[in-house]
Amino acid sequence: MTDYKMHLLICGGTGCKASESDEIKKRLNQLIHDLGLADEVQVVLTGCFGFCEKGPIVKVLPDNTFYVQVTPNDVVEIVEEHIVKGRLVKRLLYTDPTNDEQISDSKGMDFYKKQIRIALKNCGFINPENIDEYIARDGYQALGKCLSERTPEEVIKEVKDSGLRGRGGGGFPTGLKWEITKNVENDQKYVVCNADEGDPGAFMDRSILEGDPHSVLEAMAICGYCIGADKGLVYIRAEYPLAIQRLKIAIKQAEEYGLIGDDILGTGFNFHIELRYGAGAFVCGEETALIHSMEGLRGEPTFKPPFPSVSGYMGKPTNVNNVETFANIPVILNKGAEWFSKIGTEKSKGTKVFALAGKINNVGLIEVPMGTTLREVIYDIGGGIKDGKEFKAVQTGGPSGGCLTKDFLDLPIDYDNLLASGSMMGSGGMIVMDENDCMVSIAKFYLDFTLEESCGKCTPCRVGNKRLYELLDKITQGKGEEQDIEKLKELSVVIKDTALCGLGQTSPNPVLSTIKNFEDEYKAHVLDGKCPAGQCKSLLRYDIVEDLCTGCTLCFRNCPVGAISGERRQPHYIDQTLCIKCGVCYEKCKFNAITLT
Amino acid sequence: MPKIKLAENTVQLIKDICKEFENKESELINVLHQVQSKLGYLPAEVQEVIAKELKTSVAKVYGVVTFYSFFTMIPQGENPISICMGTACYVRGSEQVLNEFKRQLKVEVGESTEDGKFSINCLRCVGACGLAPVVTVGEKVYGRVAPTDVKKIIAEYRNH
Known part of the structure; x- marks a missing residue:
């Protein structure tokens, strides 16, 4: 391996790719090559950094400089100033909105300060398409240890002791699930990874698969060893092309290294992993429906029992875990159950990844210890409500969950507290709403x-x-x-x-x-007959106040449906039968002459 | 819907895909993914060929095609427009963006324009919530779209 002096990490998650991070990488590589620095500076496309609001992000190592909202046009300045002359490009640094101070190191940002990264440990640090980088960060060490030094019973006990619960929503103890599947006698068993992330607004599973696919593969192999399965299947949404591509690369590399396949690390243990594609059905996140879908059927759920642990894929015992759950496993086994169980609350151990979105300043992917309060998440990490508006509610648990009002802001987040408050953990989508949401x-x-x-x-x-x-x-x-x-x-x-x-x-x-x-x-x-938030169009009415209207024709020219009429310099009128209540006139008017009732 | 006569080589293509999956009934969803990626959509005639190859009923194939939102029986426009209706995009105003697309193109969700240039669909979360509301046209992603941007986006593709 070349010994690079400097690394430029660029976010290659779906969000940042949509903002041209590929082009940034291309131009960086070109420029670095032209300057003859290719042996000293390495450009790496990583997984999601989490701070999606400020994407695309470029991080410079070893000095940890964190550039935000970089465009392809900024590349020349970054290279010439930072890399060649060693000077920060100040205008691309993150500005703390509370005191207008510029922060260059991400560790100093409120967004990252309260986070603990276990499942997202490698996201934004390694190139997900290079297995060596995963191995360099203790990758496949847990698998190696399990296969050579520990019995399946010991590993299951460790997972049970850690207190890890399923991160897909239900919160069932993971170790117990493994034990149940292990104890069912059968010649063929399966490990299934549920990557059918259907909850709108949640994208943590996709980010893990895009940013650190090997952690999931390693955990699946460990699970296979514990329950006695030699086959693993990842059920993934077809809508996630980038995650699918990275998983395929990861499987191929792991096979080449002998970390997946026959006789893994010479221990005689066989484990193969294949992909199965979902086709857009939210119900397939339910494990029985998921299994039917993998069998080529309509993804309809069936009554439990029998549980998949007893009769699952092709009628065989099947252990189904979610992506985030699996991503926790290698870290737990490397650092120990005791370390893990110290994080979190009494009944919810470890951390949880949340996709913070909606009317919040810092949209992004965060990982916090269980027991963190909603206030810390929304105000400290999330940076508060957009445009200085008032917080109204936060919706957790997606279409199966509920909303929490400001009365719950100091509630420590864990499985049981959320359930008791009329919502649920779900997969971790957190949509923030303000006063304008009905x-x-x-x-x-x-x-x-x-x-x-x-x-x-x-x-x-x-x-x-x-x-x-x-x-x-x-x-x-x-x-x-x-x-x-x-x-x-x-x-x-x-x-x-x-x-x-x-x-x-x-x-x-x-x-x-x-x-x-x-x-x-x-x-x-x-x-x-009123909508207090002003959202329900049928209950709204826009009118022009004659006395205030100067007849500037701005509303007339902007109305998309021609509902506004009037002579120049004369008061205008809105034809209520034509008005589609889009609100453009209201926004455009410079004289506050339009009322909304 | 008028019956389409499938070209000889199209039928062969479908048969080849089925064969790739050993004509196994349990591989139906994978077969459908492959066929749709080649043909763009899955009309009844295509489903008949697949059913015959996998030795199952057309009803079962149809049941699966209509169950999953990813599969479509209607051809998409040359430039398929998808508006994200995930929650994050919804609270940031994607419904207004969708309405503006419908109004400008004079089609409903799931339909194509008469000239076949555009079709509109909704999708649930592409996971670029930081850019909400999000619209995709083909592979290209547009972020922070306002209703007033719609005209410009359509114009980009109109004269191609």
């Missing part, structure tokens, strides 16, 4: 999602959710009646009690939780 519309949005994703097998989910959606739609149209709120509650409870699988049983949660926390907002829609 909670009835949010509930409708999630129901729309559930409707589309319901497999249609059981009536409560197929028909019940449709009725829920219709009621919510009626309310947002301003046609709601007072008893509709009661009807929503009643129907929600029936669906929860009677639906077949997890999808249906949790689908009314967004409705129940928004009614519980924001009943006034529902009442305002129904009783007063």
Whole structure:
């Protein structure tokens, strides 16, 4: 290996790639080559750094300088100033919004200070397409140790002692799951990695697979060794082309190194890994549905028991774990259960990765110890609400979860606290909402999602959710009646009690939780015909105040549907029958002459 | 829908793909992925060929095709436009962006324009939530799209 003096790490996650990080890499390489520095400076495309809001990110090692929002046009300056002359390019540094100070080292940023990275340990540090870099950071060490020094029972005990619980949403103890599958006698067993991340707004699994695919492969092999399986399958969304490509490269490299395949490290243990593609069905995150989908069938869930641990893929015992769960395993085995179990709360150990998104300043992927409060996540790490607006709610658990209001800001986040507060951990999506978000519309949005994703097998989910959606739609149209709120509650409870699988049983949660926390907002829609957040178009009306209108024609020229008329220098008028309530006139008017009621 | 007559070599292509997966029924989803990536969509006639090759019923193939949102029975436009309707994009205004695309192109979600240039679809989260709201046209990703940007995006592809 060449001994480079300097490394330039560029984020190659989906978000930063969309902002031309490939082009940045190309230009950096070209320039470094032209200057004859190719033997001294290495350019590496890594996985996600997490700070997506400020992407694309370029990090310079060894001095740890963190450049944000870099464009291909900044490349020349970075190379000429930083690399050649050793001077910081100040205008590309991160500015702390609280005191306007520039910070060059990411360790000094509030965004990173409170984070502990276990599952994301290597994301943003290594080139995910090079197995040597993974090995250099203790990669495959845990697998080697397990195979040569430890019995499956010992490894399972370590995982159990660590207190690791499934990170896909359910929170089932991982070690226990392994033990159950191990204890079922069968000549063929399977390890399945659930990478069917369907929760809209959650992208941690994809980022792990894109940034550190080997950690998942290593953990799957360890799991195979423990439960007695020689075959692993990764069920991944076809919508994640980059993650698929990196997984394929990783599998091939691991096979070449003899870390996956027959007779791994000469121990006689065989383990092969294949990919299976999802095709866009949220319900396939449910393990029985996932297994049916892998068998080439419609991804409909079936009743448990039998659990997959007993009868799963092709009727054989199958252990299904989520990507993030697997990514924790090598670290736990390297550092020990005791170390891991010191992090977190009494019943939720370790860390959790959250995808922080919505109306928040620092959108991104974060990993915090269990027990961190929502306030720390939203204000310290997330940098507070966008545009200085007021925090209204945070939605966790995706379409199966609920929203938490400002009353819960000091709640330590763990599986049990979230559940007790009417939400759930889910896969870790965290969508922040501000005063301009209408909670009835949010509930409708999630129901729309559930409707589309319901497999249609059981009536409560197929028909019940449709009725829920219709009621919510009626309310947002301003046609709601007072008893509709009661009807929503009643129907929600029936669906929860009677639906077949997890999808249906949790689908009314967004409705129940928004009614519980924001009943006034529902009442305002129904009783007063008003949407307090100003989101429900049918309840809005734009008017021009004659006295304030100067007849500048700006609104007239910007109206996309020609609903505004009037002579130059004369007051204008909005034709309410044509108005689509897009709000462009309201935004454009320089004289505050347009009112919104 | 009018019946399409599949070209000889198209039928052969489908048969070859099925054979690649040893004509196994359990590989149906992989077969469908492959065929759709080659043909762009999966009309009924294609499903019939697949069913015959994998020795299963057309009903089962149809059941699987319609179950998964990734599979489509309608040909996509030359420039498939997808608007992300994941939660992060939704709260940052993707619905208004979608409405503007529908209005400008005069088509509904899942349809193509008459000249076949554009089609509109919704997708759930591409995971670029930092850039919300996100629109993709083919492979290209547009971030922080406002309704007022829609005209410009369409114009980029109109005269190609």
